[in-house]
Amino acid sequence: xxVGIVSYGAYVPRYRIKPEEIGRIWGVDGKAMGKGLMIxxxxxxxxxxxxxxxxxxxxxxxxxRVPQVDPADIGAIYVGSExxxxxxxxxxxxxxxxIGATPAMTxxxxxxxxxxxxxxxxxxxxxxxxxxVRYGVAIGADTSQGAPGDALEYSASAGGAAYLIGSEDVIAxxxxxxxxxxxxxxxxxxxxxxxPLHGGRFTGEPAYFRHxxxxxxxxxxxxxxxxxxxKYAVFHxxxxxxxxxxxxxxxxxxxxxxxxxxxxxxxxxxxxxxxxGLANVLDHAEPGDRIFVxxxxxxxxxxxxxxxxxxxxxxxxxxxxxVLEKILSSPVYVDYGTYAKYKGKIVMPE
Amino acid sequence: MASVxxxxxxxxxxxxxxxxxxxxxxxxxxxxxxxxxxxxxxxLGKMEKHSVCRTGEVFxxxxxxxxxxxxxxxxxYAVVMVRTDDGVMITGQLVDVDLESVAIGMRVxxxxxxxxxxxxxxxxHYGFKFVPED
Numbered sequence: 210x211x212v213g214i215v216s217y218g219a220y221v222p223r224y225r226i227k228p229e230e231i232g233r234i235w236g237v238d239g240k241a242m243g244k245g246l247m248i249x250x251x252x253x254x255x256x257x258x259x260x261x262x263x264x265x266x267x268x269x270x271x272x273x274r275v276p277q278v279d280p281a282d283i284g285a286i287y288v289g290s291e292x293x294x295x296x297x298x299x300x301x302x303x304x305x306x307x308i309g310a311t312p313a314m315t316x317x318x319x320x321x322x323x324x325x326x327x328x329x330x331x332x333x334x335x336x337x338x339x340x341x342v343r344y345g346v347a348i349g350a351d352t353s354q355g356a357p358g359d360a361l362e363y364s365a366s367a368g369g370a371a372y373l374i375g376s377e378d379v380i381a382x383x384x385x386x387x388x389x390x391x392x393x394x395x396x397x398x399x400x401x402x403x404x405p406l407h408g409g410r411f412t413g414e415p416a417y418f419r420h421x422x423x424x425x426x427x428x429x430x431x432x433x434x435x436x437x438x439x440k441y442a443v444f445h446x447x448x449x450x451x452x453x454x455x456x457x458x459x460x461x462x463x464x465x466x467x468x469x470x471x472x473x474x475x476x477x478x479x480x481x482x483x484x485x486g487l488a489n490v491l492d493h494a495e496p497g498d499r500i501f502v503x504x505x506x507x508x509x510x511x512x513x514x515x516x517x518x519x520x521x522x523x524x525x526x527x528x529x530x531x532v533l534e535k536i537l538s539s540p541v542y543v544d545y546g547t548y549a550k551y552k553g554k555i556v557m558p559e
Numbered sequence: 560m561a562s563v564x565x566x567x568x569x570x571x572x573x574x575x576x577x578x579x580x581x582x583x584x585x586x587x588x589x590x591x592x593x594x595x596x597x598x599x600x601x602x603l604g605k606m607e608k609h610s611v612c613r614t615g616e617v618f619x620x621x622x623x624x625x626x627x628x629x630x631x632x633x634x635x636y637a638v639v640m641v642r643t644d645d646g647v648m649i650t651g652q653l654v655d656v657d658l659e660s661v662a663i664g665m666r667v668x669x670x671x672x673x674x675x676x677x678x679x680x681x682x683x684h685y686g687f688k689f690v691p692e693d
Contacts, residue, residue: 223655255633255654255672256673257688259673261671261685262671262672262673262685266671294683303574306574307575309575535693541655551632557628557632559678
């Protein structure tokens with residue numbers, strides 16, 4: 210059975226802050242910080258936005274593009290995030306209700322640092338491929354946390370994308386998926402703690418680079434391919450620097466990763482990062498384009514996907530929801546005070 | 560703190576603008592009503608669920624400067640009466656907008672946003688707000 214992407218939708222909040230502005234507050238050369246991370250600005254959620262609202266907006270855009278799909282035919286919804294608004298009470302049920310998919314369906318929230326969204330795609334592929342459900346929805350979305358003054362504060366941002374996985378009218382066939390997973394404590398947040406901690410440079414070689422290159426090479430071996438066989442590539446993007454370097458290591462050119470690399474414009478959207486990068490690639494894709502995708506989640510693991518865009522993308526009603534270029538086209542810049550207020554960093558009276 | 564059960568009953572309207580339509584006269588109501596105030600007893604048992612259009616235009620608006628606690632971090636903000644594309648009048652907040660640009664006739668669409676939360680440990684209330692149409 211051919212399983213793949215039937216539709217997709219993306220959403221990024223409108224507000225932005227620049228690294229210079231963050232650095233100004235903490236006595237750090239923010240511009241140099243941004244340059245080092247290859248991030249020129251990051252998205253900031255409005256006080257009334259969280260993972261539920263971001264995931265819902267992305268999912269509604271996804272459904273708007275496939276008016277022929279009855280939401281009641283969705284059999285599973287998984288929302289991957291590390292900033293679910295509730296510790297106990299699913300995000301996924303709220304999203305499901307908001308797109309009219311309830312009640313004959315299963316739902317669960319997923320968490321695997323930055324790769325919970327792609328883990329959801331894999332789960333949906335299994336359910337669709339086995340015939341258990343007709344359509345599954347996988348969403349990666351975050352309003353990620355960075356401690357004030359920490360290096361993460363320059364990158365941790367907000368956004369998400371939703372994918373309708375099915376076997377009918379597939380616009381992008383998923384030829385294969387596989388994962389590389391180990392116990393590597395490079396980044397974590399304990400229960401009840403507001404901000405994560407990370408292993409500094411330990412998050413690089415033994416974590417991000419080892420897992421992504423291992424999963425990518427496993428995929429090359431499994432498919433008998435190399436970087437040259439793909440039109441586009443999307444890698445997890447905690448900053449602009451890591452994906453650029455890992456792409457080079459694997460033999461991909463800067464042109465191949467251009468559309469899939471959004472972090473320089475919007476920051477690290479964590480679980481939303483690879484789903485958003487892939488959405489931007491699909492916004493530009495033509496039939497026959499082959500796409501290489503590898504996510505990364507701290508803790509640690511990478512999910513790799515080999516995808517081929519089908520002829521069905523020609524009849525796909527992409528214009529019924531805004532493409533990412535449009536979504537990112539009218540940013541509103543905020544100062545650090547507004548950012549602190551919006552992110553709830555200021556303690557208010559009860 | 561509002562009752563969780565009461566909030567739960569309002570979910571269809573708050574998330575998806577589900578109202579009711581009188582099958583007798585065709586009038587649409589939002590929030591939903593159990594009977595039609597025009598047709599009265601003739602509407603009994605004939606009120607159908609109706610999904611109100613999520614797009615429309617600003618009929619009139621005001622700007623709120625003295626906000627309730629739940630909107631302290633958003634003030635000043637616009638509250639609008641919207642005439643939806645299927646003719647229903649709905650009141651809500653208009654967000655992600657430059658207040659100077661708010662105008663009668665402006666195209667808007669409903670999105671899901673956080674409305675309020677019952678303190679740090681209570682339930683979070685989600686519902687519609689409006690944003691400028693793309």
